[in-house]
Amino acid sequence: MSHRSLVLGALGAVLCCSASLEAQFTTFVPPRRDTVTRDTLAVDSARTVTSADTAMRQSMTNMKAWVDSAANVGTPVSSRAQAQAGGTVEFRDGAPAPNTATPLPLLLLVGVGAIGVGIALIRGGGGGTA
Amino acid sequence: MARRRAAGIALIALGTLLLGSAGAVHGRALLREEGLRRAWDAAEARRAVRTARAALGSGERAAPPTIGEPVARLRIPRLGLDEIVVAGVGDDELLAAPGHLPGSALPGDSGNAVLSAHRDRHFSSLGALRIGDTITTETAHKSVVWVVRQRRVVHRAAPALRRSVAPTLTLTTCWPVRWFGPAPERLILTAEPVR
Numbered sequence: 162m163s164h165r166s167l168v169l170g171a172l173g174a175v176l177c178c179s180a181s182l183e184a185q186f187t188t189f190v191p192p193r194r195d196t197v198t199r200d201t202l203a204v205d206s207a208r209t210v211t212s213a214d215t216a217m218r219q220s221m222t223n224m225k226a227w228v229d230s231a232a233n234v235g236t237p238v239s240s241r242a243q244a245q246a247g248g249t250v251e252f253r254d255g256a257p258a259p260n261t262a263t264p265l266p267l268l269l270l271v272g273v274g275a276i277g278v279g280i281a282l283i284r285g286g287g288g289g290t291a
Numbered sequence: 292m293a294r295r296r297a298a299g300i301a302l303i304a305l306g307t308l309l310l311g312s313a314g315a316v317h318g319r320a321l322l323r324e325e326g327l328r329r330a331w332d333a334a335e336a337r338r339a340v341r342t343a344r345a346a347l348g349s350g351e352r353a354a355p356p357t358i359g360e361p362v363a364r365l366r367i368p369r370l371g372l373d374e375i376v377v378a379g380v381g382d383d384e385l386l387a388a389p390g391h392l393p394g395s396a397l398p399g400d401s402g403n404a405v406l407s408a409h410r411d412r413h414f415s416s417l418g419a420l421r422i423g424d425t426i427t428t429e430t431a432h433k434s435v436v437w438v439v440r441q442r443r444v445v446h447r448a449a450p451a452l453r454r455s456v457a458p459t460l461t462l463t464t465c466w467p468v469r470w471f472g473p474a475p476e477r478l479i480l481t482a483e484p485v486r
Contacts, residue, residue, distance in 0.1 A: 250380055252394035252405055255450035258463035259380040259392060259407040262474035265313050266411050270471060272309030279302030282295050 316386065320412075323387035327375045331361040338431050359384060362391050363398050365406060366427040370416045376428075380407050389413045396458070399433035399484070403455045407463045410474065414464035417478060426460060426482050435460075437482035444476050451479050458484050 249259045356362045358379035366373050376398075380390035389408035396402030408414035426437040437460045444466050445451045452461065460482040465474035 249452070250393070252392045252403070252452060254452070254454040256452045257448050258405075258445070258451045258477035258479060259385075259390070260447070260465070260474075261380075261385060261407050261409045261414070261463065261477075262465040263382075263386070263409050263411060265316060266470040268309050268313040272306040272313060275302045275306030275309065277306075279299040279304075279306060282299030282302065285295065 320386035323383075324375075327361050327377055327388050331364065331375045334361060334431070356391070356397075358393065361388075362430065363406075364429040365389055365398075366429075367420065367424070368427075369420060369424045372413070372416070374408075374413050376406055385409050386412070392452070395452075395461075397430050397433075398428035398437075398460055399430055399435040399458060401456060401458055403453060403459045403461055404428075405452055405461045405463065410465040410468045411470050414462070415468060417462060417464050417480070418466075418468040420462075420480055425485070426462075428460065436485045438485050439480055439482045441479075441481040443479050445479060447475055447477055449477075451477060460484075 249256045356378040358381070360378045361375045362378045363376040364374070365376050374389050376391050377384045377388040378391050378393060380392050384390045385408060389406050391397070392405035392407060395405040398404040398406070408417075410417075420439060420442070422439050422442055424439045426439065428435050428437065435458070443451075447465075451463070462480040462482070464478050466476040466478040467474070468478065
Protein backbone atom coordinates (compact mmCIF):
# COMPACT_ATOMS: atom_id res chain seq x y z
CA MET A 162 0.00 0.00 0.00
CA SER A 163 2.79 2.37 0.97
CA HIS A 164 4.62 1.39 -2.16
CA ARG A 165 1.63 2.25 -4.25
CA SER A 166 1.25 5.63 -2.63
CA LEU A 167 4.93 6.32 -3.26
CA VAL A 168 4.55 5.57 -6.94
CA LEU A 169 1.42 7.69 -7.26
CA GLY A 170 3.14 10.55 -5.42
CA ALA A 171 6.18 10.40 -7.68
CA LEU A 172 3.99 10.39 -10.77
CA GLY A 173 2.02 13.38 -9.50
CA ALA A 174 5.22 15.29 -8.73
CA VAL A 175 6.63 14.64 -12.19
CA LEU A 176 3.42 15.79 -13.85
CA CYS A 177 3.17 18.91 -11.74
CA CYS A 178 6.79 19.90 -12.20
CA SER A 179 6.96 19.11 -15.87
CA ALA A 180 5.13 22.30 -16.85
CA SER A 181 7.40 24.53 -14.80
CA LEU A 182 10.53 22.73 -15.97
CA GLU A 183 9.26 22.74 -19.59
CA ALA A 184 9.99 19.07 -19.77
CA GLN A 185 8.77 17.19 -22.83
CA PHE A 186 7.41 13.71 -22.82
CA THR A 187 8.13 12.25 -26.17
CA THR A 188 7.63 8.92 -27.70
CA PHE A 189 8.77 7.26 -30.88
CA VAL A 190 6.47 8.02 -33.73
CA PRO A 191 7.36 5.99 -36.83
CA PRO A 192 7.47 8.07 -40.01
CA ARG A 193 4.48 7.68 -42.30
CA ARG A 194 5.00 5.41 -45.20
CA ASP A 195 5.55 7.37 -48.33
CA THR A 196 2.33 6.26 -50.00
CA VAL A 197 2.04 9.41 -52.04
CA THR A 198 5.31 8.75 -53.79
CA ARG A 199 4.42 5.12 -54.43
CA ASP A 200 0.98 6.08 -55.75
CA THR A 201 2.54 8.66 -57.97
CA LEU A 202 4.94 6.06 -59.31
CA ALA A 203 2.06 3.66 -59.99
CA VAL A 204 0.10 6.36 -61.79
CA ASP A 205 3.13 7.29 -63.85
CA SER A 206 3.69 3.66 -64.72
CA ALA A 207 0.05 3.20 -65.73
CA ARG A 208 0.22 6.33 -67.85
CA THR A 209 3.30 4.99 -69.60
CA VAL A 210 1.57 1.66 -70.33
CA THR A 211 -1.58 3.41 -71.52
CA SER A 212 0.32 5.68 -73.83
CA ALA A 213 2.21 2.68 -75.21
CA ASP A 214 -1.07 0.81 -75.75
CA THR A 215 -2.59 3.83 -77.44
CA ALA A 216 0.41 4.16 -79.71
CA MET A 217 0.20 0.43 -80.53
CA ARG A 218 -3.53 0.65 -81.19
CA GLN A 219 -3.03 3.69 -83.37
CA SER A 220 -0.30 1.88 -85.25
CA MET A 221 -2.49 -1.21 -85.74
CA THR A 222 -5.44 0.93 -86.85
CA ASN A 223 -3.20 2.61 -89.36
CA MET A 224 -1.95 -0.76 -90.57
CA LYS A 225 -5.52 -2.04 -91.00
CA ALA A 226 -6.49 1.14 -92.87
CA TRP A 227 -3.40 0.76 -95.01
CA VAL A 228 -4.19 -2.88 -95.82
CA ASP A 229 -7.80 -2.00 -96.60
CA SER A 230 -6.79 0.86 -98.84
CA ALA A 231 -4.16 -1.30 -100.55
CA ALA A 232 -6.80 -3.95 -101.22
CA ASN A 233 -9.18 -1.20 -102.32
CA VAL A 234 -12.12 -2.58 -100.37
CA GLY A 235 -14.46 -1.32 -97.74
CA THR A 236 -15.45 -4.68 -96.32
CA PRO A 237 -14.06 -5.85 -93.00
CA VAL A 238 -10.80 -7.76 -93.23
CA SER A 239 -12.18 -10.85 -91.47
CA SER A 240 -15.18 -11.33 -93.76
CA ARG A 241 -13.03 -10.62 -96.79
CA ALA A 242 -10.53 -13.26 -95.76
CA GLN A 243 -13.34 -15.74 -95.18
CA ALA A 244 -14.87 -14.92 -98.53
CA GLN A 245 -11.51 -15.44 -100.21
CA ALA A 246 -11.29 -18.84 -98.57
CA GLY A 247 -14.73 -19.68 -99.95
CA GLY A 248 -16.28 -19.19 -96.56
CA THR A 249 -19.02 -16.64 -97.13
CA VAL A 250 -20.70 -16.09 -93.79
CA GLU A 251 -22.99 -13.19 -94.58
CA PHE A 252 -25.20 -12.38 -97.52
CA ARG A 253 -24.29 -9.58 -99.87
CA ASP A 254 -25.02 -9.00 -103.51
CA GLY A 255 -22.49 -10.93 -105.57
CA ALA A 256 -21.15 -13.03 -102.71
CA PRO A 257 -19.88 -16.53 -103.49
CA ALA A 258 -21.80 -19.46 -102.04
CA PRO A 259 -20.67 -20.65 -98.59
CA ASN A 260 -18.10 -23.40 -98.25
CA THR A 261 -19.95 -26.62 -97.48
CA ALA A 262 -17.24 -29.27 -97.68
CA THR A 263 -16.00 -30.90 -94.48
CA PRO A 264 -12.86 -32.91 -93.76
CA LEU A 265 -14.88 -35.34 -91.62
CA PRO A 266 -15.25 -38.16 -94.21
CA LEU A 267 -11.55 -37.84 -95.04
CA LEU A 268 -10.68 -38.18 -91.35
CA LEU A 269 -12.81 -41.33 -91.16
CA LEU A 270 -11.15 -42.77 -94.27
CA VAL A 271 -7.63 -42.01 -93.05
CA GLY A 272 -8.47 -43.41 -89.62
CA VAL A 273 -9.82 -46.68 -91.02
CA GLY A 274 -6.87 -46.90 -93.38
CA ALA A 275 -4.34 -46.35 -90.61
CA ILE A 276 -5.93 -49.02 -88.46
CA GLY A 277 -5.99 -51.44 -91.39
CA VAL A 278 -2.35 -50.85 -92.24
CA GLY A 279 -1.41 -51.09 -88.58
CA ILE A 280 -3.14 -54.46 -88.19
CA ALA A 281 -1.50 -55.70 -91.40
CA LEU A 282 1.93 -54.66 -90.11
CA ILE A 283 1.43 -56.41 -86.78
CA ARG A 284 0.07 -59.58 -88.39
CA GLY A 285 2.85 -59.57 -90.96
CA GLY A 286 5.42 -59.25 -88.19
CA GLY A 287 3.77 -62.03 -86.19
CA GLY A 288 3.62 -64.32 -89.23
CA GLY A 289 7.35 -63.92 -89.79
CA THR A 290 8.23 -65.06 -86.31
CA ALA A 291 5.82 -67.99 -86.23
CA MET B 292 10.37 -57.12 -86.63
CA ALA B 293 9.92 -55.15 -83.45
CA ARG B 294 10.06 -51.98 -85.51
CA ARG B 295 7.20 -53.21 -87.72
CA ARG B 296 5.16 -54.06 -84.68
CA ALA B 297 5.81 -50.66 -83.14
CA ALA B 298 4.84 -48.95 -86.40
CA GLY B 299 1.68 -51.04 -86.54
CA ILE B 300 0.72 -50.13 -82.99
CA ALA B 301 1.41 -46.45 -83.72
CA LEU B 302 -0.77 -46.56 -86.83
CA ILE B 303 -3.60 -48.27 -84.97
CA ALA B 304 -3.36 -45.63 -82.24
CA LEU B 305 -3.40 -42.85 -84.83
CA GLY B 306 -6.36 -44.38 -86.64
CA THR B 307 -8.27 -44.83 -83.41
CA LEU B 308 -7.57 -41.21 -82.52
CA LEU B 309 -8.82 -39.99 -85.91
CA LEU B 310 -11.92 -42.18 -85.79
CA GLY B 311 -12.60 -41.08 -82.25
CA SER B 312 -12.33 -37.39 -83.03
CA ALA B 313 -14.46 -37.71 -86.16
CA GLY B 314 -17.00 -39.75 -84.23
CA ALA B 315 -17.08 -37.17 -81.46
CA VAL B 316 -17.73 -34.36 -83.94
CA HIS B 317 -20.43 -36.41 -85.63
CA GLY B 318 -22.04 -37.34 -82.32
CA ARG B 319 -22.02 -33.73 -81.19
CA ALA B 320 -23.66 -32.74 -84.48
CA LEU B 321 -26.38 -35.36 -84.01
CA LEU B 322 -27.08 -34.14 -80.50
CA ARG B 323 -27.24 -30.57 -81.76
CA GLU B 324 -29.60 -31.63 -84.55
CA GLU B 325 -31.90 -33.26 -82.04
CA GLY B 326 -31.74 -30.15 -79.88
CA LEU B 327 -32.69 -28.02 -82.88
CA ARG B 328 -35.75 -30.16 -83.53
CA ARG B 329 -36.85 -29.76 -79.93
CA ALA B 330 -36.20 -26.02 -80.11
CA TRP B 331 -38.25 -25.81 -83.30
CA ASP B 332 -41.16 -27.62 -81.65
CA ALA B 333 -40.96 -25.25 -78.70
CA ALA B 334 -40.84 -22.28 -81.05
CA GLU B 335 -43.94 -23.57 -82.82
CA ALA B 336 -45.76 -23.66 -79.52
CA ARG B 337 -44.67 -20.11 -78.77
CA ARG B 338 -45.79 -19.07 -82.24
CA ALA B 339 -49.23 -20.47 -81.59
CA VAL B 340 -49.47 -18.34 -78.46
CA ARG B 341 -48.17 -15.30 -80.36
CA THR B 342 -50.70 -15.85 -83.13
CA ALA B 343 -53.47 -16.03 -80.58
CA ARG B 344 -52.25 -12.81 -78.96
CA ALA B 345 -52.03 -11.11 -82.33
CA ALA B 346 -55.59 -12.14 -83.03
CA LEU B 347 -56.53 -10.43 -79.80
CA GLY B 348 -54.82 -7.23 -80.95
CA SER B 349 -51.55 -7.33 -79.00
CA GLY B 350 -49.25 -8.17 -81.87
CA GLU B 351 -45.48 -8.24 -81.30
CA ARG B 352 -42.69 -8.21 -83.85
CA ALA B 353 -40.37 -11.20 -83.91
CA ALA B 354 -36.72 -10.43 -83.18
CA PRO B 355 -34.20 -11.23 -85.93
CA PRO B 356 -32.79 -14.74 -85.52
CA THR B 357 -29.50 -15.17 -83.73
CA ILE B 358 -26.77 -17.52 -84.93
CA GLY B 359 -27.52 -21.11 -83.97
CA GLU B 360 -31.24 -20.55 -83.56
CA PRO B 361 -33.72 -22.60 -85.64
CA VAL B 362 -35.32 -20.33 -88.21
CA ALA B 363 -37.24 -22.55 -90.62
CA ARG B 364 -38.20 -26.03 -91.64
CA LEU B 365 -37.18 -27.29 -95.05
CA ARG B 366 -38.90 -30.15 -96.84
CA ILE B 367 -37.94 -31.56 -100.23
CA PRO B 368 -40.33 -34.42 -101.05
CA ARG B 369 -38.29 -35.80 -103.95
CA LEU B 370 -35.25 -36.26 -101.70
CA GLY B 371 -37.22 -37.29 -98.63
CA LEU B 372 -35.54 -34.42 -96.84
CA ASP B 373 -37.12 -32.85 -93.77
CA GLU B 374 -34.71 -30.67 -91.83
CA ILE B 375 -34.74 -27.79 -89.40
CA VAL B 376 -32.78 -24.83 -90.75
CA VAL B 377 -30.45 -23.04 -88.37
CA ALA B 378 -29.33 -19.41 -88.53
CA GLY B 379 -25.71 -19.14 -89.67
CA VAL B 380 -23.45 -21.07 -92.01
CA GLY B 381 -20.42 -21.58 -89.77
CA ASP B 382 -18.88 -24.99 -89.15
CA ASP B 383 -20.87 -25.57 -85.98
CA GLU B 384 -24.18 -24.69 -87.62
CA LEU B 385 -23.65 -26.68 -90.82
CA LEU B 386 -22.60 -29.79 -88.93
CA ALA B 387 -25.95 -29.76 -87.16
CA ALA B 388 -28.34 -28.61 -89.88
CA PRO B 389 -28.76 -26.72 -93.14
CA GLY B 390 -27.87 -23.09 -92.48
CA HIS B 391 -29.59 -19.85 -93.34
CA LEU B 392 -27.10 -17.28 -94.62
CA PRO B 393 -27.31 -14.26 -92.29
CA GLY B 394 -28.34 -11.10 -94.07
CA SER B 395 -30.42 -12.93 -96.63
CA ALA B 396 -34.21 -12.93 -96.48
CA LEU B 397 -36.10 -15.52 -94.53
CA PRO B 398 -37.85 -18.03 -96.82
CA GLY B 399 -41.10 -16.49 -98.00
CA ASP B 400 -40.13 -12.89 -97.26
CA SER B 401 -39.34 -10.58 -100.15
CA GLY B 402 -35.74 -11.03 -101.17
CA ASN B 403 -33.36 -13.91 -101.70
CA ALA B 404 -33.34 -16.54 -98.97
CA VAL B 405 -30.11 -18.53 -99.08
CA LEU B 406 -29.90 -21.97 -97.45
CA SER B 407 -26.69 -23.98 -97.50
CA ALA B 408 -25.69 -27.40 -96.19
CA HIS B 409 -22.77 -29.81 -96.32
CA ARG B 410 -22.53 -32.02 -99.38
CA ASP B 411 -21.74 -35.01 -97.18
CA ARG B 412 -24.57 -34.42 -94.71
CA HIS B 413 -27.94 -32.81 -95.20
CA PHE B 414 -27.57 -31.91 -98.88
CA SER B 415 -25.83 -35.12 -99.91
CA SER B 416 -28.62 -35.85 -102.37
CA LEU B 417 -29.23 -32.29 -103.55
CA GLY B 418 -27.68 -33.17 -106.90
CA ALA B 419 -30.76 -35.27 -107.65
CA LEU B 420 -33.07 -32.25 -107.47
CA ARG B 421 -34.29 -31.14 -110.89
CA ILE B 422 -36.01 -28.14 -112.38
CA GLY B 423 -39.71 -28.37 -111.64
CA ASP B 424 -39.30 -30.16 -108.31
CA THR B 425 -41.04 -28.66 -105.32
CA ILE B 426 -39.67 -27.50 -102.01
CA THR B 427 -41.62 -26.48 -98.93
CA THR B 428 -40.39 -24.02 -96.34
CA GLU B 429 -42.01 -23.09 -93.11
CA THR B 430 -40.98 -20.12 -90.98
CA ALA B 431 -42.47 -18.47 -87.94
CA HIS B 432 -45.05 -16.63 -89.98
CA LYS B 433 -45.15 -18.17 -93.43
CA SER B 434 -45.36 -21.51 -95.15
CA VAL B 435 -44.39 -21.46 -98.81
CA VAL B 436 -44.25 -24.03 -101.59
CA TRP B 437 -41.47 -23.38 -104.05
CA VAL B 438 -40.69 -24.76 -107.47
CA VAL B 439 -37.10 -25.13 -108.69
CA ARG B 440 -36.55 -22.81 -111.68
CA GLN B 441 -32.79 -22.85 -112.14
CA ARG B 442 -29.97 -25.29 -111.54
CA ARG B 443 -26.37 -24.30 -112.14
CA VAL B 444 -22.84 -25.22 -111.14
CA VAL B 445 -20.45 -22.32 -110.65
CA HIS B 446 -16.88 -21.85 -109.53
CA ARG B 447 -16.58 -21.53 -105.76
CA ALA B 448 -15.42 -17.90 -106.02
CA ALA B 449 -18.07 -16.90 -108.54
CA PRO B 450 -20.53 -14.21 -107.40
CA ALA B 451 -23.39 -16.68 -107.25
CA LEU B 452 -25.65 -15.01 -104.72
CA ARG B 453 -27.72 -12.10 -105.94
CA ARG B 454 -30.07 -9.75 -104.21
CA SER B 455 -33.66 -9.93 -105.44
CA VAL B 456 -36.84 -8.07 -104.73
CA ALA B 457 -39.26 -10.92 -105.29
CA PRO B 458 -39.25 -13.85 -102.86
CA THR B 459 -36.58 -16.29 -104.01
CA LEU B 460 -35.14 -19.41 -102.45
CA THR B 461 -31.54 -20.40 -103.16
CA LEU B 462 -30.10 -23.73 -102.05
CA THR B 463 -26.35 -24.20 -102.24
CA THR B 464 -23.88 -26.96 -101.54
CA CYS B 465 -20.41 -27.94 -102.67
CA TRP B 466 -19.93 -29.56 -106.04
CA PRO B 467 -19.24 -32.26 -106.98
CA VAL B 468 -21.53 -33.83 -104.38
CA ARG B 469 -19.31 -36.59 -103.01
CA TRP B 470 -17.77 -37.60 -99.74
CA PHE B 471 -14.11 -36.99 -100.44
CA GLY B 472 -11.89 -34.71 -102.43
CA PRO B 473 -11.78 -31.02 -103.19
CA ALA B 474 -14.87 -28.97 -103.85
CA PRO B 475 -13.87 -26.44 -106.48
CA GLU B 476 -17.45 -25.63 -107.47
CA ARG B 477 -20.86 -24.93 -105.98
CA LEU B 478 -24.27 -26.32 -106.91
CA ILE B 479 -26.81 -23.51 -106.90
CA LEU B 480 -30.54 -24.20 -107.10
CA THR B 481 -32.94 -21.31 -107.37
CA ALA B 482 -36.66 -21.64 -106.67
CA GLU B 483 -39.65 -19.36 -106.91
CA PRO B 484 -42.84 -19.55 -104.89
CA VAL B 485 -45.73 -21.38 -106.48
CA ARG B 486 -48.35 -18.82 -107.52
